[in-house]
Amino acid sequence: MSNRITDALPVTDMELPADAHSHEHPENLPYVHKVGVPPKQNLFTEFKTTFKETFMHDDPLRSFKDQSNSKKLLLGLQAVFPILDWGRSYSLSKFRGDLIAGLTIASLCIPQDIGYSKLANLAPQYGLYSSFVPPLIYAAMGSSRDIAIGPVAVVSLLLGTLIQDEFDPVKQKLDYQRLAFTATFFAGLTQFALGFFRLGFLIDFLSHAAVVGFMGGTAITIALQQLKGLLGIKKFTKKTDIVSVMRSVWTSVHHGWNWETVVIGVAFLAFLLLAKYIGKKNKKLFWVSAIAPLISVIISTFFVYITHAEKKGVQIVNKIEKGINPSSVHEIFFTGENLGKGFRIGVVAGMIALTEAVAIARTFAAMKDYHIDGNREMVALGTMNVIGSMTSCYVATGSFSRSAVNYMAGCNTAVSNIVMSLVVLLTLEVITPLFKYTPNAILASIIISAVVGLIDINAMLLIWKIDKFDFIACMGAFFGVVFVSVEIGLLIAVAISFAKILLQVTRPRTAVLGKVPRTNVYRNIQQYPEAAKVPGILIVRVDSAIYFSNSNYIRERILRWLSDEEEQLKENGELKSKIHYLIVEMSPVTDIDTSGIHALEELHNSLRKRDIQLVLANPGPVVADKLHASDFTSLIGEDNIFLTVADAVITFAPKMQP
Incomplete structure (x- = not known):
């Protein structure tokens, strides 16, 4: 094999097939190019x-x-700290947009935070704590201009489900809180490590289809969990699967439901869904859906207060601790058996939170056409959660609903997060006593209206149209969450995503190529039925790197293609059209290992017994280098490695002419 990039060898007119003859000047003759080997690096x-x-x-x-x-x-x-960069050009005009956006998302986040903390089985103030400190850290370190930071429904439910398997949130309240802070610490540590060591590609192993199914299933599970607050049920199952929840709902229909609570919950749920519909229908009225939750809280709280509905069985929030985040450093489990539990729960929660936040950040960055540094995002998210765990916060991440409102409200920078955080600070210091009479039914209504958007039917239908295996992953995650549990649904999502990767790696696609009429282009005959096979030559393309995991399959598949072709020739009575050359198109083969080279050697030996010559076309630089280093080029002959399939056909087609 030549050490130069290319060697051009002119082909004489006698060597050309009939359709490749040139009747003009010699310089118009086609060239057969030899594949070069890149310079050897130390x-x-x-x-x-x-x-x-x-x-x-x-x-x-x-x-x-x-x-x-x-x-x-x-x-x-x-x-x-990217704020030191964009902060130098910050202006009053930008602040106006950030101020309006910050106030808008604050009106949305306050009632949501109180509700989400209940999903996590924590006291209401912990949700507010998590919208105070983490957004400030992110504003200084994050690279997204539009993402709104705080607790989210999916992660809150995930934490609540996993931690209550270890401690009872009522009877073992202190240990439960400590494990929540420990899980948050390790969630942040996981996120930070992935960003710092530039391992963010690991979250891409959870496919888009699996995420769509997981989010949709989780949304239904969250909505079902809110039936307790919406219907005023006091004794409710701790399980999250749909069968257990519906059984708990129907067995309490005669003695557990509170009609006053039902009226409040259903009426305001209808109001919230109507507001969401108006905001979605008319983008200029986005503020209607944004402030609807806070209006619902104010009206319902006032109504309960003046009617003393709590005495008639309407469950209320009761006391919310006043004041800013207390330190929780001493509450984190740094030793003992609970350390391992916190680590396990934190890694799972951290990965899910990271997947959601990065997806949201990339979405809005694409809409505004600016760059997001994925690894920097992970470091920022990890840092805010580590610090948050030490200031009585639980896992915070990017919220899609709040980020969408933030975007539509005209935010310009992460200062909108700072404004929101300051409003939450004011709420913690002054307003929290006013939430005492807020009915739980309103919080349930707010959560249900918020998670409805997580069920993306259109995305599921699109996945079905594009890739059936992806759809299996989507439905597997969906039904796993709905009928078993959140963690099982997540496990199914990860398992199916990995199964798809392994299937694609171990069973790569191969194709038989034919010549497209009136061109020198060779393409898949299934995609281009008009493409003609070259008599006496079988051309096969391998659409994958050749590794130990798939090398035997590729060798056997190529031999099967050869056997199928020979059988077809026999059936057509074309006994004289025996296959003399097997050309393997290797342009999609990005890499090859020793097992792959060994498989090519075995393929070469098998073909020799059939009196067939193995020919390679267009191996890439990495592959060419390894073929040369292993002396495989000497085994098959350097004259049997070509730059293109067309070059190989031009060389060998005349040799088979009578």
């Missing part, structure tokens, strides 16, 4: 290049090159 350079492409593909240090030490320090601080 071991350190090769390792450095591979490491950079894998983990540092965005070259985060490029801005530090050729800079003074003071400039490097400033750039380093700006990399950690």
Whole structure:
């Protein structure tokens, strides 16, 4: 094999097939190009290049090159705290938009936070705590302009479900809270580590289809859990599956429901859904759906207060602790058996929170056409949750509903999060006593109206149209959450996502190629039925890297293609049209390992017994280098490796002419 990039060998007119003849000048003759081998790198350079492409593909240090030490320090601080960068150009006009957006999402987050804390089986103030400290940290460290930080329904339910398996939230309240803070600490640590070590690609193993199914199933589970507050049921199952919940609802229909609570809950749920519909129908009226929850809380609280409905069985929030976040450093389990429990729950919650936040940030960044640094986002989210765990917060992340409101309200920067945080601070210091008479039914209504948007029917239908295996993953996660539990649904989502990856890796696609008429292009004959096979030559394309996991399958599949082709020739009575050459198109083969090369050697030996020559077309630089290093090129002959399939056909087709 040549060490140059390409060697061009002119082909004489006698060597060309009939449709490739040139009757003009010699310079118009086609060329057969030999595949070149890239220059050999030393071991350190090769390792450095591979490491950079894998983990540092965005070259985060490029801005530090050729800079003074003071400039490097400033750039380093700006990399950690982006607010130091965009803050220099911040203006009053931008603040107006951020102020309006911050006040709008604050009106939405306060009632939601109180409700979500109940989902997590924590006292109402912990939801407010989690919308005070984390947004301030994120505003300084995050790179998204639109994401709104705080507790979310999915993570709240996940934490509540996993932690109550370890401690009873009522009888073991203190231990339950401590485990929640511990889980939050490790959730933040997981997120920080993924970003710091640039391992954010791990969250991509949870496919979009699995996330859609998981979110949809979780939304239904959350809505079913709110039937307790919506109907005023006091004794309710701790299980989350639909069968247990519906059984608990119907067995209490005659003695457990409170009609006053039902009236309040259903009436305000209808109001909230109507407001959401209006906001969705007319984008200019987004503020209607944004302030509807707070209006519902105010009206219902006032109504309960003046009628003393709590004495008639209407369950209310009762006391919310006044004041800002107390320290919880001493409450985190850093030793003992609960450390392991907190780590396990935290990793799961942290990954789900990270997946949701990064997806939201990327969505709005694409809409506004600006760049999101995924690893920086993870570091910011991780830092805010680690600090949050030490200030009585539980896992916070990006909220889609609040982020959408933030975007539509005209936010310009993360200052909207700061405004929201300051409003929450004011609420904690002054307003919390006013929530004493807020009925639980209103919180249930707010949560139900918020999670309805997580059920994306259109996305599920699109997944069905595009990829049936993806749809299985989607439905597996969906039904796992709805009929078993949140953690089982998550496990199914991860398992099916990994199964799809393994299936694609171990069973890659291969295709037989034919020549598209009036061109020198060779394409899949199933995609292009008019593409003609070349007599005496079988052309196969491998659409994957060749590794130990699939090398035997690829070898056997190619031999099966060959057997099928020979059988078809016999059936058509074309005994003279025996296959003499097998061309393997390798342009999609991005890499090959020793098992792959061994499989090619076995394929070569099998073909020799049938008097068939193995030919390779267009191996990439990595593959070409490894084929050369293993002496495989010497085994099949360097003259049997070509730049394109067309070059190979031009070379071998005339040799089979009588």
